Amino acid sequence: MNNSVVVTIPSHPKYLSVVRDITAGIGKVNGLADSIIGDIKLAVDEACSNVMKHAYKGETDKKILLKYKVTKRSFKLTIEDKGTKVNMENMKGRDLEDIKPGGLGIHFIKRVFDVFELDEKKKSGNRLILIKYLKEK
Amino acid sequence: MNNSVVVTIPSHPKYLSVVRDITAGIGKVNGLADSIIGDIKLAVDEACSNVMKHAYKGETDKKILLKYKVTKRSFKLTIEDKGTKVNMENMKGRDLEDIKPGGLGIHFIKRVFDVFELDEKKKSGNRLILIKYLKEK
Amino acid sequence: MEINLVDYKGRKVIAVTGDIDMYSSPELREALMSFTQKKIPSIAVDFNKVSYIDSSGIATFVEGLKIMKTYGGRLQFFGIPKGIMEIFRFSKLDKVFEIYGSIEEAEGN
Amino acid sequence: MEINLVDYKGRKVIAVTGDIDMYSSPELREALMSFTQKKIPSIAVDFNKVSYIDSSGIATFVEGLKIMKTYGGRLQFFGIPKGIMEIFRFSKLDKVFEIYGSIEEAEGN
Numbered sequence: 001m002n003n004s005v006v007v008t009i010p011s012h013p014k015y016l017s018v019v020r021d022i023t024a025g026i027g028k029v030n031g032l033a034d035s036i037i038g039d040i041k042l043a044v045d046e047a048c049s050n051v052m053k054h055a056y057k058g059e060t061d062k063k064i065l066l067k068y069k070v071t072k073r074s075f076k077l078t079i080e081d082k083g084t085k086v087n088m089e090n091m092k093g094r095d096l097e098d099i100k101p102g103g104l105g106i107h108f109i110k111r112v113f114d115v116f117e118l119d120e121k122k123k124s125g126n127r128l129i130l131i132k133y134l135k136e137k
Numbered sequence: 138m139n140n141s142v143v144v145t146i147p148s149h150p151k152y153l154s155v156v157r158d159i160t161a162g163i164g165k166v167n168g169l170a171d172s173i174i175g176d177i178k179l180a181v182d183e184a185c186s187n188v189m190k191h192a193y194k195g196e197t198d199k200k201i202l203l204k205y206k207v208t209k210r211s212f213k214l215t216i217e218d219k220g221t222k223v224n225m226e227n228m229k230g231r232d233l234e235d236i237k238p239g240g241l242g243i244h245f246i247k248r249v250f251d252v253f254e255l256d257e258k259k260k261s262g263n264r265l266i267l268i269k270y271l272k273e274k
Numbered sequence: 275m276e277i278n279l280v281d282y283k284g285r286k287v288i289a290v291t292g293d294i295d296m297y298s299s300p301e302l303r304e305a306l307m308s309f310t311q312k313k314i315p316s317i318a319v320d321f322n323k324v325s326y327i328d329s330s331g332i333a334t335f336v337e338g339l340k341i342m343k344t345y346g347g348r349l350q351f352f353g354i355p356k357g358i359m360e361i362f363r364f365s366k367l368d369k370v371f372e373i374y375g376s377i378e379e380a381e382g383n
Numbered sequence: 384m385e386i387n388l389v390d391y392k393g394r395k396v397i398a399v400t401g402d403i404d405m406y407s408s409p410e411l412r413e414a415l416m417s418f419t420q421k422k423i424p425s426i427a428v429d430f431n432k433v434s435y436i437d438s439s440g441i442a443t444f445v446e447g448l449k450i451m452k453t454y455g456g457r458l459q460f461f462g463i464p465k466g467i468m469e470i471f472r473f474s475k476l477d478k479v480f481e482i483y484g485s486i487e488e489a490e491g492n
């Protein structure tokens with residue numbers, strides 16, 4: 001069945017609440033538990049915040065493309081931007097013991113998503129692939 | 138400023154709640170009053186329900202594309218499908234005095250949107266244009 | 275949407291929670307029709323926890339009312355939130371449905 | 384998000400309602416900094432009505448705490464909802480922030 005939802009939002013932080021609503025709505029429609037929905041919502045917010053801050057460097061009128069695909073087995077999401085290219089080595093949160101502002105977003109994303117990956121094939125901009133497995137195989 | 142949000146959902150009625158959440162979220166982010174948001178939410182739900190029922194005749198795995206564009210002056214939305222072509226003459230609600238099931242959706246859409254129009258240039262499928270003016274010029 | 279079937283002083287009450295839309299209204303229709311098939315003379319619908327209703331939900335109630343009228347039954351609504359009341363009024367259905375503030379008020383009529 | 388600045392027995396309380404995210408946290412930061420600039424010795428944050436917090440909100444509080452420590456001030460949190468408490472725990476910040484059940488409990492400490 002076609003279960004995918006595609007969304008494009010401007011890179012303005014005020015759209016983060018829209019992203020959270022969409023993410024929660026898609027989780028609910030697909031029968032995910034509230035606690036998992038909460039965790040996924042936070043992770044997707046963090047990933048989009050990072051695109052706004054880092055890939056677009058605060059420019060608020062660029063585009064962010066989100067593609068959700070949910071099956072019985074997994075909640076999959078790709079997040080695309082046309083900003084500065086990033087590589088995986090730079091996507092690192094801070095040491096959790098080293099208390100300082102910032103550096104938690106990646107931790108929140110990896111806390112719930114089993115796959116956290118950049119699509120190497122993307123020529124310009126970035127495509128982040130996030131997958132959470134919903135059942136043990 | 139780029140204030141547009143684009144969304145693709147499957148033509149399955151379970152996604153109507155996602156459409157309502159998105160519509161409400163976009164209204165809120167753009168500072169619309171709660172009562173107007175409620176009216177717009179209902180209208181967009183009805184327009185999408187109609188695409189599912191009439192243009193796609195109940196097929197649930199087709200696509201519906203929504204494009205929102207909000208400015209200070211207007212809340213604009215286009216809804217596109219690839220279903221059976223419709224013409225404006227057939228888009229008529231029932232007489233409100235003639236009480237029977239059905240025939241209210243178009244009334245709910247026209248109740249809040251000032252413009253309710255089909256894009257004649259669209260070759261296959263349909264593009265419905267909905268505009269609500271937010272201020273008197 | 276969630277449906278609870280409650281008995282209030284021997285009367286059948288359908289208590290609906292959440293959004294009634296094209297996705298959920300078939301379940302509401304089923305509950306309503308299970309009563310009308312038995313020609314239950316009086317059915318009350320508790321709207322207190324209804325957060326949303328669209329035209330498919332309204333169509334379901336209009337259909338139920340039409341059927342109940344064939345056997346002289348009565349369909350009563352109570353606890354309708356303000357926003358939903360506005361939609362009923364706009365649709366001129368506030369004159370068609372029996373609308374009360376509370377179940378007690380509905381029962382006394 | 385909405386911020387209310389309340390005085391409780393001479394103590395400054397920041398009561399936050401709604402979602403704290405990258406869009407709203409600058410406003411929270413402003414409220415917090417307006418107090419730390421005056422070296423207010425004790426600030427309590429009421430989390431009872433906070434529906435959501437992300438890393439930018441947390442960063443704001445970590446920054447505030449760091450500043451307050453420079454002048455020996457105390458930042459107290461109370462009424463943290465379960466889901467948010469889990470995030471603090473995961474981030475190992477439950478050991479860094481002073482966390483209480485209620486304002487009375489915070490005040491007694």
Ligand SMILES: Nc1ncnc2c1ncn2[C@@H]1O[C@H](COP(=O)(O)OP(=O)(O)O)[C@@H](O)[C@H]1O
Binds near residue numbers: 107
């Ligand atoms: N989408 C992105 N584009 C570029 N760099 C990123 C992106 N996401 C994360 N990063 C890098 O990873 C680091 C850690 O991210 P994060 O844990 O979210 O903390 P923070 O954003 O607060 O620094 C960032 O400082 C940044 O250098």
Ligand SMILES: Nc1ncnc2c1ncn2[C@@H]1O[C@H](COP(=O)(O)OP(=O)(O)O)[C@@H](O)[C@H]1O
Binds near residue numbers: 184190231239243329
């Ligand atoms: N998107 C659409 N595609 C094709 N026909 C439509 C569409 N929307 C509305 N219509 C036509 O307009 C009529 C009135 O629509 P509406 O007022 O929503 O009532 P209902 O859908 O309950 O019949 C429909 O019965 C249908 O014939």
